[in-house]
Amino acid sequence: xxxxxxxxxxxxxxxxxxxxxxxxxxxxxxxxxxxxxxxxxxxxxxxxxxxxxxxxxxxxxxxxxxxxxxxxxxxxxxxxxxxxxxxxxxxxxxxxxxxxxxxxxxxxxxxxxxxxxxxxxxxxxxxxxxxxxxxxxxxxxxxxxxxxxxxxxxxxxxxxxxxxxxxxxxxxxxxxxxxxxxxxxxxxxxxxxxxxxxxxxxxxxxxxxxxxxxxxxxxxxxxxxxxxxxxxxx
Amino acid sequence: xxxxxxxxxxxxxxxxxxxxxxxxxxxxxxxxxxxxxxxxxxxxxxxxxxxxxxxxxxxxxxxxxxxxxxxxxxxxxxxxxxxxxxxxxxxxxxxxxxxxxxxxxxxxxxxxxxxxxxxxxxxxxxxxxxxxxxxxxxxxxxxxxxxxxxxxxxxxxxxxxxxxxxxxxxxxxxxxxxxxxxxxxxxxxxxxxxxxxxxxxxxxxxxxxxxxxxxxxxxxxxxxxxxxxxxxxxxxxxxxxxxxxxxxxxxxxxxxxxxxxxxxxxxxxxxxxxxxxxxxxxxxxxxxxxxxxxxxxxx
Ligand SMILES: Nc1ncnc2c1ncn2[C@@H]1O[C@H](COP(=O)(O)OP(=O)(O)OP(=O)(O)O)[C@@H](O)[C@H]1O
Ligand SMILES: [Mg+2]
Numbered sequence: 001x002x003x004x005x006x007x008x009x010x011x012x013x014x015x016x017x018x019x020x021x022x023x024x025x026x027x028x029x030x031x032x033x034x035x036x037x038x039x040x041x042x043x044x045x046x047x048x049x050x051x052x053x054x055x056x057x058x059x060x061x062x063x064x065x066x067x068x069x070x071x072x073x074x075x076x077x078x079x080x081x082x083x084x085x086x087x088x089x090x091x092x093x094x095x096x097x098x099x100x101x102x103x104x105x106x107x108x109x110x111x112x113x114x115x116x117x118x119x120x121x122x123x124x125x126x127x128x129x130x131x132x133x134x135x136x137x138x139x140x141x142x143x144x145x146x147x148x149x150x151x152x153x154x155x156x157x158x159x160x161x162x163x164x165x166x167x168x169x170x171x172x173x174x175x176x177x178x179x180x181x182x183x184x185x186x187x188x189x190x191x192x193x194x195x196x197x198x199x200x201x202x203x204x205x206x207x208x209x210x211x212x213x214x215x216x217x218x219x220x221x222x223x224x225x226x227x228x229x230x231x232x233x234x
Numbered sequence: 235x236x237x238x239x240x241x242x243x244x245x246x247x248x249x250x251x252x253x254x255x256x257x258x259x260x261x262x263x264x265x266x267x268x269x270x271x272x273x274x275x276x277x278x279x280x281x282x283x284x285x286x287x288x289x290x291x292x293x294x295x296x297x298x299x300x301x302x303x304x305x306x307x308x309x310x311x312x313x314x315x316x317x318x319x320x321x322x323x324x325x326x327x328x329x330x331x332x333x334x335x336x337x338x339x340x341x342x343x344x345x346x347x348x349x350x351x352x353x354x355x356x357x358x359x360x361x362x363x364x365x366x367x368x369x370x371x372x373x374x375x376x377x378x379x380x381x382x383x384x385x386x387x388x389x390x391x392x393x394x395x396x397x398x399x400x401x402x403x404x405x406x407x408x409x410x411x412x413x414x415x416x417x418x419x420x421x422x423x424x425x426x427x428x429x430x431x432x433x434x435x436x437x438x439x440x441x442x443x444x445x446x447x448x449x450x451x452x453x454x455x456x457x458x459x460x461x462x463x464x465x466x467x468x469x470x471x472x473x474x475x476x477x478x479x480x481x482x483x484x485x486x487x488x489x490x491x492x493x494x495x496x497x498x499x500x501x502x503x504x505x506x507x508x509x510x511x512x513x514x515x516x517x518x519x520x521x522x523x524x525x526x527x528x529x530x531x532x533x
Contacts, residue, residue, distance in 0.1 A: 048421060049420070050417060050420065050421075069420070069425075069427075070420035070421060071420050071422075071423050071424055071425045071426070074421070074422065074423030075423060079421070080421050082417070082418060082421060086415055086417070086418035086421070088410075088411060088414045088415065088418070089414070090414060091410070091414070099407070099411050099422050100422060102404075102407070102408070102411070102422045102423050102424055103422075103423040147422075148421075151422075151423060
């Protein structure tokens, strides 16, 4: 479904991604783990079109999307919940969700998707009229995910959805990821919380200073000595 | 009491002009975090394009309300295009450079328009055709000219129109998203380049309307007329809270009222200093301005 081959990204003089190659197959949940500054966010930004790779190729559903501007990728089926959530703080929860459906012209579809979002996160229904900036961190994360789903993506990119959340909220988020997968949406997940993330994923990639150093089925990665030492604190 | 009322009416019509221009500063700042220093000069171009259009249509010496409307709309359309061209050729190439680069570019564009204007239009003031015959109504002891009334009326209509665009239309929704967070707006599928171009067009059209309205009341126009008025409108935008649309409206009216208020006192020679005094005061007391938010991001 998604394939990166030999992708390089520079920020000025900083070489943030070095020949990154990875594959995401339809229906999978794939996790990207790595230390701070490893290039996880940059990988997602390259896929969603927010940064342009200097070399390499990104294909989605068989089409070359390398360097395509972000707004053209949404209608193709890529949606992202960005690092730090990026909710529109001055807009209400409902308005945020409607923004997620910016390209959807069919009111009935928007209503249906709103219901689906509220079913996924009942908390959002209670907070519907509230300004997004007044939500708790966990609620904002729920909103960011629900908003990203409003465009009915085929591929959902999630950047550290559990960052800074209490364990119980974290569980909700991961349970939702399972539900999203069950609904047929493919997920590419970036996580610091490696243990939990791997438990909810099919496959994983480990990034270090901009390069992929390990890849494989999630269970194997979780068992790999290097991963256990570096990310699972063992 | 009557002088007070008189000052309020004068202040309102002056303030309405500042507000029209301040809206352009604030909207562009909203989407790009850029102070478009050339904006005051777009107001000047509004007056000049209206001048040439009025001459081309043979309206000089033939007062006509319809003519005034056509000229205003023509100047707005012309400046909308100029605004988009400025964005496309001056600001877009430096959009990913440090903010200082864009700021210096803005000052450069402003100088280009001011001195380019002197070359093209000549440095001596021109006289804008009086398309609306001046009438003065006396209400009690208060004098109000039809031009002042027109300025206030047009400003109010334009502001309601803007309010409608920003809150009720798709492009307005995209503008709001873009000004909250440009990157995230892209992730919603919004073509932010188009939103930015539209914002420049809209802001420039409002400034052009201001330019023509002022010229109808005070016919002397010259290529540097945007300098002082632009600066004052900028202060109005900062006073209201830069980035805030209602802020620009309120800020403009307040600056207008303060300026005419001071003109009526013994300190009238300081009228131009009002705006700058206000600027220093806000920056010291409340840099976010009246409607500015000091929202804290949740981590
Ligand atoms: N806008 C930018 N300008 C310059 N350098 C950047 C920019 N964004 C990221 N970088 C650099 O690129 C590298 C990769 O950053 P990235 O944000 O992709 O890391 P990450 O794996 O997501 O880290 P974290 O876990 O802290 O979110 C880092 O060295 C970072 O400093
Ligand atoms: Mg990151």
